[in-house]
Amino acid sequence: MRDDDDIRRPQARLAPEAITMETFRQGRITPGDITIRRETLVAQAALAEAEGYPQLARNFRRAAELTQVPNDVLIETYDRLRPHRATYYELIALAQEFAARYDAPETGEYIRQAAEAYRAKGLLAVRDGGDD
Amino acid sequence: MDNATRPQSKRWARRAERAVNRDTYVNEAADLGLVVMDSPFDPEPGIRVENGRIVMIDGREEADFDSIDRYIARYALDPAIAEEVMARPSLDLARMLVDISTPRALVMALMQGCTPAKLCSIVSHLNVVEMMMALQKMRARRTPGNQAHVTNWRENPVLMAADAAEAALRGFDELETTCRIARMAPINALALLVGSQTPHGGVLTQCAVEEALNLRLGLKGLTSYAETLSIYGTDEAMRDGDDTPWSKGFLASAYASRGIKIRFTSGTGAETMMGYESGQSMLYLEARCLVLVKGSGAQGVQNGSISCIALPGALPGGVRAVLAENLIAAALGLEVATGNDAMSSHSDMRKAAKLMLQFLPGTDFITSGYSSMPRRDNMFGGGNFDAYDMDDWLIIQRDMKVDAGMEPVTEDAVIATRRRAGKAMQAVFAGLGLPPISDEEIEAAALADDSDDMPERDLVGDLAAADALLEGPLTALDVVRALDEAGFCDIAANVLAMQRVRTSGDYLQPAAVLTRDFAALSAFTDRNDYCGPGTGFRLEGAQWEKIAAIPQARSAAEMVPLSRGRAGVALKAVPRPARSAPDEVVIAVGPAFATLLDRTLCGLSHGETLAALIAGIRSRGLRERIVKMHATADLGQIGFEGAKLSGSGIAIGLQSKGTTVIQRQGLAPLNNLELFSQAPLLSAQAYRQIGANAASHALRQPPSPVPVTVDNMARLRLIVHAVLMHKREIAAITAGRAPEDMEARFDA
Incomplete structure (x- = not known):
């Protein structure tokens, strides 16, 4: 297991207002402190929804979920969603992993929809053994 | 006609060299994808919603959806409003886009129910000015950026x-x-x-x-x-x-x-x-x-x-x-x-x-x-x-x-x-x-x-x-x-x-x-x-x-660099001669001449200008009489008053910025013999010829053409200077003060 592959990855401890040169010079700011928090994105999603941007709100809710996901997994998942990279069952497994492991149900559902679409439109990986 | 015998216009040949003719232009060919809007292969706008689910977009049924259709049906289009919006005539929606009294948020909400073909149909009703109006209203952020x-x-x-x-x-x-x-x-x-x-x-x-x-x-x-x-x-x-x-x-x-x-x-x-x-x-x-x-x-x-x-x-x-x-x-x-x-x-x-x-x-x-x-x-x-x-x-x-x-x-x-x-x-x-x-x-x-x-x-x-x-x-x-x-x-x-x-x-x-x-x-x-003027x-x-504060812009005060404090000539008032001489040509100068101003628009010093006019007059055997006008800065009036004083009946009117007229006694102020209105184009040679021509008029001989360069940019370049110099000339006016005879002393 990689060091950062930990769902307890520390979220920002400091409030944004506390990110100042003073706290920086005191050595109190770590890279973790300058990451956006899950609840912040949930709040931005609510704002977008209220402003009449439901699609943007959905994106922010997925993003809120993805704050729990390590960097490498994000990059790998993007690659799995590109054409002909994954089989149907691999995508379904990925969807379940997101929902269960990262507490990311909306993202999981999004990946499941991709799996269905890729199966219908011929965008899945073709592997030996004909697993689609 | 083949190319060898086809007549060729020199003007067309020059135009063919222009930058715009290095661009490529092609006629529409929809079958090759060479069409920007309204291809015959574009679908008609359409949508069908069944049980809250979009099952047809722009004529394509769900079973035939490609992945983009599938994506937009699920994530983009709002099934709750889509059928109602799609039923509205595109022209009505186009007008809402442009209309200053329809707020942005309302238009944006309606657009969420529009399919791609519908969006194209809406904008196809707009000319570019209407599109610009709509863009001004619909852009997301109030302050534009780059x-x-x-x-x-x-x-x-x-x-x-x-x-x-x-x-x-x-x-x-x-x-x-x-x-x-x-x-x-x-x-x-x-x-x-x-x-x-x-x-x-x-x-x-x-x-x-x-x-x-x-x-x-x-x-x-x-x-x-x-x-x-x-x-x-x-x-x-x-x-x-x-x-x-x-x-x-x-x-x-x-x-x-x-x-x-x-x-x-x-x-x-x-x-x-x-x-x-x-x-x-x-x-x-x-x-x-x-x-x-x-x-x-x-x-x-x-x-x-x-x-x-x-x-x-x-x-x-x-x-x-x-x-x-x-x-x-x-x-x-x-x-x-x-x-x-x-x-x-x-x-x-x-x-x-x-x-x-x-x-x-x-x-x-x-x-x-x-x-x-x-x-x-x-x-x-x-x-x-x-x-x-x-x-x-x-x-x-x-x-x-x-x-x-x-x-x-x-x-x-x-x-x-x-x-x-x-x-x-x-x-x-x-x-x-x-x-x-x-x-x-x-x-x-x-x-x-x-x-x-x-x-x-x-x-x-x-x-x-x-x-x-x-x-x-x-x-x-x-x-x-x-x-x-x-x-x-x-x-x-x-x-x-x-x-x-x-x-x-x-x-x-x-x-x-x-x-x-x-x-x-x-x-x-x-x-x-944005909802119209004032918003x-x-x-x-x-x-x-x-x-507005571009570094190229200068203040008016620093803009008349044509005044350098050296006119090259000093004018001293002298008593008016008892009688005017028949062989004199009056040079009537404006009130700021060689005082508040010292140079013409083309950069000649007033000394050089005056000397050239005098040389021209003398070249025809006549002599100059210099008169300063104090009560007017208007060229027509300067020439008119000068001609009244002139023994030969001929005067050269000269504004301090260099604009010049040749006038004959008896003609109305705005009717004159020769007018040289483009001061920036007048060189010393031109002033010499003006002097000679004035003398020719006095001698009732035909004048010669004055060499004037054609520079269509001169006015563009110097119009602000011309305004400011004329303002100075006006500032030098003393109302009611009679014209004075002057003696010129040229600097070395």
């Missing part, structure tokens, strides 16, 4: 930081770089970050490279936004781009999860370029892209054909279609960076005309990358407008009272910020253990035109450092530390604040840019509330004063 490209061919990080600092100083909201060598990306991103935060804080930066690398740069805090998320309007083109709607949508969420702003990239012509347009119009395919962008939840898009601009530009209505795609994006509520980045024409006139479609209404980003350095250093292949066009841009803003996202700056301020950015880079490179930056490089970057002015750098060393930076643990916080320890505390604080803004997510909202105090100006905090963004107050 984005700059900052790259250099040598990948010199010092020059890049200097160029970034200058672009920030000039007021660009976002700076975008890329690489000639992909491995250089971390260093370029770092240089852009440090430079961008040098003159003031809040400028967003990005480094356009392959997606995974792009995301890693963002994670390190070296970039704050990305617009590399390209999409296309057909499944085949999407697949060629190695993406699907889902993969791009996931990427959008991934960036947002790290607090990084993104926009998608699309634009007319891309599918045709790739050969996947199936005869459908460029705008229809772009409308599919835009609905897809909306569905993905991206806050915005850059479109306006981008790098394909010359393709719609070759077709009839192409530039209008590009404006239409900007408008559709804005109408959907998306932030839009409106192109104008890639070369769109050889002709400056054609480029500027196209630019006005976005420049005048204002957009979130007028260009998707203004080349802030000379275009030969533009690694995007862009540079439609570059460093050399900046003064044109600034002056057009001042002409039109429009803010198109650039501010006037002084050369001194530019050099100072470029030098400081170089020094900050030197400190950062030293602090992070990157290859050293010399003082010589900093000075070269401060004063450079382009990368040829930079000393050679060890590219191999920089590349190795770039690799180490990417793979190692260093982040933007280490950049903050290096800057702070070297005493660049303000830049350090700005770089840190750029990290802080990520934690709030405010600049992820539509059309967000940051103020110099790091507050997000977005569709929610700087709401475009929305108005260029007023301090911002207008800033845009």
Whole structure:
């Protein structure tokens, strides 16, 4: 297991207002402190929804979920969603992993929809053994 | 007729050499995808909703949906309103787009129920002026903005930081770089970050490279936004781009999860370029892209054909279609960076005309990358407008009272910020253990035109450092530390604040840019509330004063440099002769002659002018009599009064700015023998001939032509001087004071 592959990855401890040169010079700011928090994105999603941007709100809710996901997994998942990279069952497994492991149900559902679409439109990986 | 016998016009031949005739033009051919709007292969707008589910879009049934249809049916279109909106006539919706009393939010809500074909049908009712009206109302952010490209061919990080600092100083909201060598990306991103935060804080930066690398740069805090998320309007083109709607949508969420702003990239012509347009119009395919962008939840898009601009530009209505795609994006509520980045024409006139479609209404980003350095250093292949066009841009803003996202700056301020950015880079490179930056490089970057002015750098060393930076643990916080320890505390604080803004997510909202105090100006905090005259963004107050204050403009007080305190002649009043002489020609000069003014518009001293007139008169055997007019500055009146005094009946009227008339006694003031109204064109030889001609008139002999150069630009160049000099002449008037005879004493 990689060091950062930990769902307890520390979220920002400091409030944004506390990110100042003073706290920086005191050595109190770590890279973790300058990451956006899950609840912040949930709040931005609510704002977008209220402003009449439901699609943007959905994106922010997925993003809120993805704050729990390590960097490498994000990059790998993007690659799995590109054409002909994954089989149907691999995508379904990925969807379940997101929902269960990262507490990311909306993202999981999004990946499941991709799996269905890729199966219908011929965008899945073709592997030996004909697993689609 | 064959070409050999066909008659050829010399004028046509000259016109054929014009820049606009180096552009390529092609007739529409829908079967080849060469059609910008309304292809016969475009579907009719249509939608069907069954049990809250969209089962037909633009004539295609759910079973036949391609992946884009599938995506937009699920994520973009609102089934609750779609059938009702689609039933409305497109013309009605088009009028709502333009109508100043229909608010933006209402139009935007309706657009969520429109299919791609419907959106095309709506905008097809609008002419370009109506589209501009609509864009002014529908753009997301109230305050228009602009984005700059900052790259250099040598990948010199010092020059890049200097160029970034200058672009920030000039007021660009976002700076975008890329690489000639992909491995250089971390260093370029770092240089852009440090430079961008040098003159003031809040400028967003990005480094356009392959997606995974792009995301890693963002994670390190070296970039704050990305617009590399390209999409296309057909499944085949999407697949060629190695993406699907889902993969791009996931990427959008991934960036947002790290607090990084993104926009998608699309634009007319891309599918045709790739050969996947199936005869459908460029705008229809772009409308599919835009609905897809909306569905993905991206806050915005850059479109306006981008790098394909010359393709719609070759077709009839192409530039209008590009404006239409900007408008559709804005109408959907998306932030839009409106192109104008890639070369769109050889002709400056054609480029500027196209630019006005976005420049005048204002957009979130007028260009998707203004080349802030000379275009030969533009690694995007862009540079439609570059460093050399900046003064044109600034002056057009001042002409039109429009803010198109650039501010006037002084050369001194530019050099100072470029030098400081170089020094900050030197400190950062030293602090992070990157290859050293010399003082010589900093000075070269401060004063450079382009990368040829930079000393050679060890590219191999920089590349190795770039690799180490990417793979190692260093982040933007280490950049903050290096800057702070070297005493660049303000830049350090700005770089840190750029990290802080990520934690709030405010600049992820539509059309967000940051103020110099790091507050997000977005569709929610700087709401475009345009609803007709007196509303929305108005260029007023301090911002207008800033845009009006171009460094080329001078105060009126310092503008009559033609007065140098040396007239070359002194006039002394003498008693009026008892009788006028029949062989005299009067030279009647204006009230400021050789006093408040001393030079004509063409720069001749009053001494030289007067001497030339006298020489001309004497060359015909007559003599001059100099009279100063005190009561009028009007040339007709000066000549008229002079002729009244003249023994020969002939006078030369001479205003101090050099405008001259030959007048005969008995003619009305505005009726004269010869008028030389273009003072800037009169040389000493011309004044000599005027003198000779006046004498010829007195002798009743035919005059000779006065040599006058034709310079159609003279008036343009000197009109303000002419006004100011005439004002001085008027200031010298003493009402009721009689003309005085004068004796001229010429300086050596």
